[in-house]
Amino acid sequence: MGQTAAVSAIVWIAALSLLAWLWLLFCQGFFWRTDVRLPPRATPAEWPSVGVVVPARDEAEVLPASLPSLLSQDYPGRAEVFLVDDGSRDGTGDLARELARRHGGLPLTVDSPGEPPAGWTGKLWAVRHGIGLARARDPEYLLLTDADIAHAPDSLRESVAAARAGDFDMVSQMARLRVETPWERLVVPAFVYFFAQLYPFRRVGRRGARTAAAAGGCVLLRTRAAERARIPDAVRHAVIDDVALARAVKGTGGHIWLGLADKVDSVRPYPKLRDLWRMVSRSAYAQLRHHPLLLVGTVLGLVLVYLVPPLALLAGLVLGSGAAAAFGGPAWLVMTGTYMPMLRYYRQPLWLAPLLPFTAFLYLLMTVDSAVQHHRGRGAAWKGRTYARPEPLPDEG
Template structure:
């Protein structure tokens, strides 16, 4: 019981730090500031890398083409070697507007990740707009979103403004795993620290990244992250480490229409890049799993062990019971705002340790896949091992 109590105290100390001193990672607001309209509206070109996206484009591309932006706004869809008629679907959706161009990505050079190469091809086709908006093919935009992004960039003097899209929670597995996915991302990259100048914390959300073209060029361009599997985090680091000012928010105005109906779909989505996040390091993998067990498994385990000990008269049971319950409570409290953002019951919050254990298993499986030469597989491609 003494050892369990010490572990529970360590977990409690960790959760108190996360809740009080980790950049308010658990807060989901306030979103983009309203701000005043700028004196001019710069030209914006949206670049949409698309590989086998014919099914989802009819739900998303019209929302981008319909944006009522006060300045010049156009969209480039880069067909990245699709085999399902993606280019034809995009062309048909853009028939009634002069805002859309569809370009075919040329053969991907060695060392480039597929999506980053498609983004680069879009930049080449865009010419010289002041603002680039990188967005995924599965992302839908509420009216006025592009205007709000540009307004925030100009008013806040930001070089990069990124919005993490609201993900689907239509199925049982999505409701269980998706809010935790966003919660863990925010824990790794607290949004408020991303926005704070002078900090090392840097990230972006790949579904919506609005960047000043000159800032991207100053940072070295997409060539500098050409092999990135987790391209959005690499993109945020690239801009911020070059002195760029960044902003990252969670948004209801930007939504993903990509479904992950089953556990297998979600598992594959997470496992394909988790080990890349750990730089393919067995030491980091071991440390990460140990940290997950300490922070998420110990509190409920210590609570149950302590309460059982109190009921049976076991000595030293009060410490693990009290520390475990308090750590578990703080954990659930920090998760509740994310559940509310996704309009889910806060009663789900105490189950976060079970979801964290699933993420630990996905991370281990990600390492297994990389060792088997199957890491980073997505839409028929297997990314080369490496990290810029």
């Protein structure tokens, strides 16, 4: 009697999981497709000026692979690079100047804003300083790009052309992350897959849709839109600053676009599991707004959507329940099929697709660890700074 009830429960849960996957397949903005790339673009009659802002903290390891790609941009208009050294201890600023002397190209200004005041994250304080330097040159657009991002020579030109052609206030490209080690192959494509599932790119670019997101490594922003949305002051306390930035721009009437990049790559290595774990766990609980109930709901959702299908299939085969296997197997198959396009985009073998439940379980553990670290007062730790919880802003009661 007890075994019959247990099997019946497994069948119902597996059926619910399959329904969840059918909904994700057809009703979540076709998140699994990877064809959202820079929209059609024509050559502008006149190329607008651009200020490129690069916040950098202890980036001497990756700067030789990224900064020269910015300085060598083949851009027909006026462009200038502003690298903001955010209290680096590894000679980042001096190295940037040396790279500019060695490679030439676009003009480079290196400056430092000092330590961020209360209520600011270090990166956004650096971005604020960089935007201030850039605005002194009165650029029409700002390119906010991380210090670990390498750009193809025509990357800036194509981004500006797309922004002009589509009349976008913000164009953001999800940089192709490095995928070389076994752990990177297992975890990194799933990171982008999960992000697209949360923020379907097609919905982000749709006028009137509430979904707003950006990829902080590469954001082209119209200066007028930044002023209207009070960027970065309006999001100065945000740990997940790219999504907060997109919401601020879209919330003030801006037209935004987000898609996968073909010519923008991250050169930052995450060779070991602990490196990837730190990358995810430092902001996962912030994504849940530091709310325990959202954490519980997320854990249950991950279990239902990603872990139940293979477990139900296995239970059905072991216990002789054809119904459990009939629901669990197709759910796992749909999951695997939706992951394949992302693996193709990252040029990875498709046999990794059925391993997505294991990867999702790792993300579940990272998310729980993020909450544990937050409640221990360690919060979002990054390069010597810790943001234990969002600090109240000076103008908030």
